[in-house]
Amino acid sequence: MISLRNVSKAYPRSGDALRGVSFRLRKGEFAFLTGPSGAGKSTVLELIHFQTRPTDGEVQVSRYNSRRVRRRDIPALRRRVGFVFQDFKLLERLTAAENVAFALEVIGTPRREIAGRVQRLLSQVGLAARASSRPSELSGGERQRVAVARALATEPRILLADEPTGNLDPDAAGGVFELFSMLNRLGTAVLMATHDADFVRRHPDIRRLELEDGRLARDSAA
Amino acid sequence: MRSMREALAGFRRTPLLCALSIGATGLSLVILGLFGLVAHNIGGAIGDVERRVEVVGYLLDDAGPEQVGAARRELEALPAVESVRYVSKDEALERARRDLVEFSDVYGELRVNPLPASFHLRLREGFRTPETVSETAGMLAAYPFIEEARFGDEWVERLFALRSAATGIALALGGGFALIAVLLIVTTVRMAILARGEEIEIMQIVGAREGYIQRPFLLEGAVTGLAGGLLALGVTRLAYVVFPARFAAIEPLAWLPHVWTAGGVAAAAVLGLLAAAYSVHREVGRAYGPS
Numbered sequence: 001m002i003s004l005r006n007v008s009k010a011y012p013r014s015g016d017a018l019r020g021v022s023f024r025l026r027k028g029e030f031a032f033l034t035g036p037s038g039a040g041k042s043t044v045l046e047l048i049h050f051q052t053r054p055t056d057g058e059v060q061v062s063r064y065n066s067r068r069v070r071r072r073d074i075p076a077l078r079r080r081v082g083f084v085f086q087d088f089k090l091l092e093r094l095t096a097a098e099n100v101a102f103a104l105e106v107i108g109t110p111r112r113e114i115a116g117r118v119q120r121l122l123s124q125v126g127l128a129a130r131a132s133s134r135p136s137e138l139s140g141g142e143r144q145r146v147a148v149a150r151a152l153a154t155e156p157r158i159l160l161a162d163e164p165t166g167n168l169d170p171d172a173a174g175g176v177f178e179l180f181s182m183l184n185r186l187g188t189a190v191l192m193a194t195h196d197a198d199f200v201r202r203h204p205d206i207r208r209l210e211l212e213d214g215r216l217a218r219d220s221a222a
Numbered sequence: 223m224r225s226m227r228e229a230l231a232g233f234r235r236t237p238l239l240c241a242l243s244i245g246a247t248g249l250s251l252v253i254l255g256l257f258g259l260v261a262h263n264i265g266g267a268i269g270d271v272e273r274r275v276e277v278v279g280y281l282l283d284d285a286g287p288e289q290v291g292a293a294r295r296e297l298e299a300l301p302a303v304e305s306v307r308y309v310s311k312d313e314a315l316e317r318a319r320r321d322l323v324e325f326s327d328v329y330g331e332l333r334v335n336p337l338p339a340s341f342h343l344r345l346r347e348g349f350r351t352p353e354t355v356s357e358t359a360g361m362l363a364a365y366p367f368i369e370e371a372r373f374g375d376e377w378v379e380r381l382f383a384l385r386s387a388a389t390g391i392a393l394a395l396g397g398g399f400a401l402i403a404v405l406l407i408v409t410t411v412r413m414a415i416l417a418r419g420e421e422i423e424i425m426q427i428v429g430a431r432e433g434y435i436q437r438p439f440l441l442e443g444a445v446t447g448l449a450g451g452l453l454a455l456g457v458t459r460l461a462y463v464v465f466p467a468r469f470a471a472i473e474p475l476a477w478l479p480h481v482w483t484a485g486g487v488a489a490a491a492v493l494g495l496l497a498a499a500y501s502v503h504r505e506v507g508r509a510y511g512p513s
Contacts, residue, residue, distance in 0.1 A: 049427075071432075078429035089424060102421075106430035154429055 082151030141172025247450025447494020
């Protein structure tokens with residue numbers, strides 16, 4: 001489903017972010033992407049989301065290959081790959097329901113279907129009762145759940161999460177992780193970047209891809 | 223429909239900036255419009271004068287009628303020549319008596335007609351350049367029975383220099399003000415994009431198509447250009463109506479041809495669209511990487 005083959009990424013100013021990274025994530029798999037800040041976790045997620053291209057090597061996501069992908073195919077790829085951020089990236093002027101509806105609207109969902117799908121998505125993340133609240137009225141954990149509902153709007157088969165629990169207290173972080181686990185049990189592959197070593201240690205059954213200084217230092221599945 | 227709604231929402235979001243952009247674009251184009259009005263009228267006046275450009279060849283008295291007839295046919299066959307008029311010695315004297323009333327006594331007492339017969343050549347439109355006029359005068363003077371050919375060379379050259387200067391100034395001003403208008407629209411659209419930066423980022427992340435994101439901004443640029451063009455047209459028309467009334471001595475000005483006004487407003491809209499496309503390409507296109 002996701003395959004990185006000898007991927008390197010260098011930026012003009014900051015230099016090498018990744019060096020020769022290779023791994024595969026299979027359909028329906030869950031993995032942590034760990035490592036200290038600056039190890040290259042966000043770069044890996046951006047490469048899989050085709051926000052940037054490798055300097056060397058290749059990234060394959062479903063049938064899309066970083067060497068051959070056409071610019072006009074990228075929106076279709078991104079609908080298959082949901083993305084959740086540490087800072088939620090919700091629109092403050094919109095309610096929770098409107099934030100989710102916004103994603104549905106911009107991908108061309110028929111207007112008559114939007115309200116029903118928003119309701120289902122918010123129920124799925126346990127936030128049906130907070131549909132009309134604005135982000136500023138929600139807790140951190142609730143905001144992240146809205147962000148997850150929005151990421152699920154395109155019915156992705158892969159969910160990328162960049163430090164999704166980084167701004168949350170332990171209880172809220174546990175709740176968001178449980179949500180990811182539930183989505184994974186329903187068949188969605190999840191790749192979750194985190195630098196919280198304790199959090200990762202508490203879930204030893206989950207595959208761990210450990211980055212160090214832009215290299216893949218350990219893969220618990222290897 | 224959504225694009226138009228979003229474009230109008232852009233105007234509502236930053237009304238001052240949009241008004242400023244339309245106003246400044248309009249002002250740039252007003253100056254262009256006023257200059258166009260003046261250039262159009264100067265062009266019309268020059269055209270009138272140009273049509274009167276004549277090459278005159280004076281004949282020696284011993285030129286025979288067969289020679290004159292043959293020369294006339296040859297001259298009429300020249301591609302640059304529109305018409306050839308032959309003025310006989312008698313006609314020349316008659317005209318002198320009629321036109322120069324103060325000398326009518328002198329002409330009345332003449333026993334011998336001193337005025338020469340002449341050819342008057344008019345040139346076709348597009349051939350009234352100093353070079354063609356001079357060349358035609360040279361061909362006329364080459365006939366052995368032509369004593370002298372005149373065409374007011376200095377005057378013709380000045381006339382064409384004036385037209386060239388008017389065209390050059392119009393092009394320079396047009397280019398300059400069009401550039402100002404483009405820069406203003408580029409800035410306005412860029413500000414609109416930055417104001418919606420968060421929304422655009424989310425659209426790109428969830429997989430909205432490039433065209434879906436870009437269309438409202440392109441439309442906003444085109445509408446800004448169109449509004450600026452219409453504003454400029456309105457103000458230029460106002461100036462056209464008010465200006466001659468204040469200066470009664472001035473000949474009534476001719477209004478711009480419809481092709482100019484419609485073309486100008488359409489060009490303003492296209493300019494707005496292109497300026498917006500530049501901004502959109504810079505600010506939005508990057509997120510999708512190389513084509």
